[in-house]
Amino acid sequence: MNLNITIDFLLSTQIRAGPQPQAGAGPPAHAGPTEFARISQQQKVVNFFSNTNVRRSTMQYFKKLKATGILFALVMFAAGMQTAMAVGTASNTTIANTATVDYQVSGFAQATVTSNNETFLVDNRVDLTVANVAGTNVLPSSTDQPLTFTVTNTGNTTQGYALTATNGAGDFNMGNIRIYIDDGDNIWEGIGTETLYVAATNAFDLAANATSVNVYVVADTPGTPTNGQTSDIDLLATTLNAGTTTVTTGLTDADPNTAGVDVVFGDAAGTVDIVEDGQHSAVGTYTIAITPLTLVKSSVVAEDPFNGTTNPKAIPGARITYTLLVTNPGATDATTVVVVDDIPANTTYVAESITLGGAAQTDAEDSGVPVDNSDWNVTNPGAITVNVGTLGAAASVTITFDVTIN
Amino acid sequence: MKSLIKISSVFLLMLFAGQVLAAIELKTVAEIEITETDEKGKKKVKRVPATRVVPGTEVIYTISAKNTGNKAAENISVKDPIPENMAYVDGSAFGAGTAITFSVDGGKTYDKPEKLTVKNTTGKPRRATADDYTHIRWTFQFKLKPGQVAPVWFKAKLK
Numbered sequence: 001m002n003l004n005i006t007i008d009f010l011l012s013t014q015i016r017a018g019p020q021p022q023a024g025a026g027p028p029a030h031a032g033p034t035e036f037a038r039i040s041q042q043q044k045v046v047n048f049f050s051n052t053n054v055r056r057s058t059m060q061y062f063k064k065l066k067a068t069g070i071l072f073a074l075v076m077f078a079a080g081m082q083t084a085m086a087v088g089t090a091s092n093t094t095i096a097n098t099a100t101v102d103y104q105v106s107g108f109a110q111a112t113v114t115s116n117n118e119t120f121l122v123d124n125r126v127d128l129t130v131a132n133v134a135g136t137n138v139l140p141s142s143t144d145q146p147l148t149f150t151v152t153n154t155g156n157t158t159q160g161y162a163l164t165a166t167n168g169a170g171d172f173n174m175g176n177i178r179i180y181i182d183d184g185d186n187i188w189e190g191i192g193t194e195t196l197y198v199a200a201t202n203a204f205d206l207a208a209n210a211t212s213v214n215v216y217v218v219a220d221t222p223g224t225p226t227n228g229q230t231s232d233i234d235l236l237a238t239t240l241n242a243g244t245t246t247v248t249t250g251l252t253d254a255d256p257n258t259a260g261v262d263v264v265f266g267d268a269a270g271t272v273d274i275v276e277d278g279q280h281s282a283v284g285t286y287t288i289a290i291t292p293l294t295l296v297k298s299s300v301v302a303e304d305p306f307n308g309t310t311n312p313k314a315i316p317g318a319r320i321t322y323t324l325l326v327t328n329p330g331a332t333d334a335t336t337v338v339v340v341d342d343i344p345a346n347t348t349y350v351a352e353s354i355t356l357g358g359a360a361q362t363d364a365e366d367s368g369v370p371v372d373n374s375d376w377n378v379t380n381p382g383a384i385t386v387n388v389g390t391l392g393a394a395a396s397v398t399i400t401f402d403v404t405i406n
Numbered sequence: 407m408k409s410l411i412k413i414s415s416v417f418l419l420m421l422f423a424g425q426v427l428a429a430i431e432l433k434t435v436a437e438i439e440i441t442e443t444d445e446k447g448k449k450k451v452k453r454v455p456a457t458r459v460v461p462g463t464e465v466i467y468t469i470s471a472k473n474t475g476n477k478a479a480e481n482i483s484v485k486d487p488i489p490e491n492m493a494y495v496d497g498s499a500f501g502a503g504t505a506i507t508f509s510v511d512g513g514k515t516y517d518k519p520e521k522l523t524v525k526n527t528t529g530k531p532r533r534a535t536a537d538d539y540t541h542i543r544w545t546f547q548f549k550l551k552p553g554q555v556a557p558v559w560f561k562a563k564l565k
Contacts, residue, residue, distance in 0.1 A: 088461020089491040089565050095459070099469040099486040101432045103479040103550070110479070115432035115469060122491070122564065125460030156461050253440070257457035264460050 088156040090208055091124040092261050123262040126248055127155040130237050130270060130282040133214075137289035139332070141223040146180075146188045147284040149235045151203075152212035155266065159248065160202040160240035165217045168232035168271070168283055174219035177233065179203075182214035191218060205242045217284060227290045234272045236281040248278050291330030293337065293391065298323045302402065318405050319350060326388060327396035337388035339399055340380050349376055350402035354384055357397050361386070429475045430550065432484070435468045463564050464495055470557040473550040482546035484558055485513060488539055492562035496536035501544040501558030509541035510534045516543045 089095075099115040133148040153159055167173040180194035181203055188194070194216060197203050204213055217233050225231075239248040250265035251257070270281030303309045304318035312318055324341060328334045343349045354361040354374045361374035373387035386399050436456040443449050456465050469486055473479050484501075488494050499506045507516035510524050522534035544558045 091460075093491060095436075095465075095489050095491055095564065097434055097436065097467060097486065097489040099432055099434050099484055101430050101471050101482060101484045103430055103482040105475065105477050105479055107480075110430075113430050113432050115434040118434040118436045118467070120436055120456040120459055120465070123458055123460045125462070251458070259457065262458050264458060266460060266462070 089122050091122050091157040093122040094119050124157040125155050125264050125266040126239050126278050127266040128280045129154050130280045132282045132284035135285040138221045138286050140221055143220045144191050144218050147217040149215045150212045151215050151237050153206035156208045158207050158242045160205045160242050162238045163203050164236045166234050168234045170231035171229035172225040172231050174231050176220040178218045180216040180218055186214045202240050202245050225288045227288055229288045231286045232283050234281050234283050236272055239278040294327045296325040316405050319402050321402050324399040328391040331393050334391045337391045339386045340383050342383040346406045347403035353402035355400045430479055431472045431474050433470045437466045459564055461564050464561050466561050468557050468559050470555055472555045473552050476552045478549040478551050480549045484544045487541050491565050494536045494539045495561035498561035499542050503548045504544040504546050507543050508539045510538045513541040
């Protein structure tokens with residue numbers, strides 16, 4: 001005797017085929033001691049109909065992850081604030097030092113003597129930090145997916161920056177990679193709001209003292225990758241002379257110093273650049289994250305011919321109510337969710353007993369005249385079919401129907 | 407101009423203190439240490455004038471007192487402010503035969519590091535750290551003979 005449940009939804013479906021241990025197993029959470037006998041009866045019914053299958057169905061994907069994008073932008077904003085740190089004395093600052101000496105000769109105090117004023121000029125230490133704020137979970141075939149980075153001037157001089165983003169390691173490559181500069185609020189608001197970076201130009205000048213800006217790598221996900229696969233993108237920033245597209249050149253240790261402001265590279269090595277090269281880079285990761293819907297099935301004996309609704313037993317003629325709880329644990333809407341459940345052998349469907357979210361549904365196939373979204377024995381012979389439609393992020397819906405034991 | 411002031415101050419002290427030909431000349435030099443690799447691949451630390459200094463660089467200040475007079479100078483105390491934008495490197499002050507004390511109040515008072523306190527943000531006193539020092543004082547335990555040069559050192563890091 002099989003009780004087959006099918007659930008179709010527009011995600012790369014991950015409901016596993018095979019018996020579902022949750023299907024009616026165990027007492028309801030609210031069960032008190034007085035309900036013990038009834039639960040024992042339920043358990044028998046459950047065991048009787050325990051071979052529940054969930055069939056895998058249509059694989060499609062849906063597109064935008066707006067809510068997720070905003071979430072990451074907020075995370076990024078908070079992290080951006082944390083990067084601020086003391087950076088250092090501004091270049092071209094003169095550091096002066098004068099010593100004094102007091103002394104006596106033959107017991108007589110002498111006037112204080114002052115030394116020369118020893119000065120030097122603070123040079124330009126070019127230092128920058130590119131950091132990825134967080135990875136981004138994406139769905140296949142999704143466009144304009146942002147990956148948030150920060151670019152921070154950790155040097156002591158105002159500098160400009162050129163940016164490049166390239167596919168790195170991973171299971172697949174993102175397509176149509178672009179770079180957007182934040183419009184000032186450090187929140188990703190979409191390609192219509194942020195500023196598209198034009199290659200080989202100066203993206204922005206950043207003042208010294210750990211000034212940072214959010215930079216978004218934006219790319220499209222191909223349709224091929226599967227759940228859990230990743231794609232790395234490296235963002236590389238190159239230091240430019242402020243207000244220009246001229247790449248800043250630094251002195252090497254061997255170069256003679258000048259009396260003016262010398263340029264010294266003090267940056268660390270990034271993911272695709274070396275130490276002290278005036279560049280820094282970081283990697284961000286796109287991860288295909290398809291959250292499968294969950295389906296929990298339970299049943300109760302509603303009544304039997306002898307006891308009525310008082311402690312009903314699962315005997316022939318008894319009415320069993322099945323409850324299907326469909327949950328979308330993901331962060332995005334699941335669309336065109338369809339739940340199909342075969343009526344178990346040795347039972348008979350109770351006409352007009354389907355409910356969806358507490359609302360009674362008709363058994364007729366109403367697609368032509370959409371009175372409701374459910375039918376019995378029409379779309380799928382011998383089964384109920386319930387068109388749930390869109391199931392929002394973190395939302396769930398309850399479906400019930402009744403059968404009688406033959 | 408500076409040398410003029412120095413010369414005139416020397417003359418002044420000669421005239422008013424009545425100690426003709428007794429004077430100390432004080433010279434401050436800022437240097438940095440660089441590591442050079444010679445032809446044999448041997449690394450050598452070399453001191454060069456502080457012309458390449460970026461935040462984080464340690465600068466070595468050498469203050470040399472020279473007795474240019476013809477009489478010994480005594481009770482010598484050399485004072486040097488920690489330059490603006492720089493922080494004293496803990497434990498770096500040195501001077502042979504000198505007692506070294508520090509100031510955390512702009513040079514008004516000096517004491518040993520373990521006796522110096524500053525107020526924290528809540529107004530409670532806490533032990534001063536190298537970052538809190540404003541001045542260093544070297545008190546010479548010896549007399550500086552005519553012609554003798556006595557250098558003292560300290561390191562400070564550019565903030």
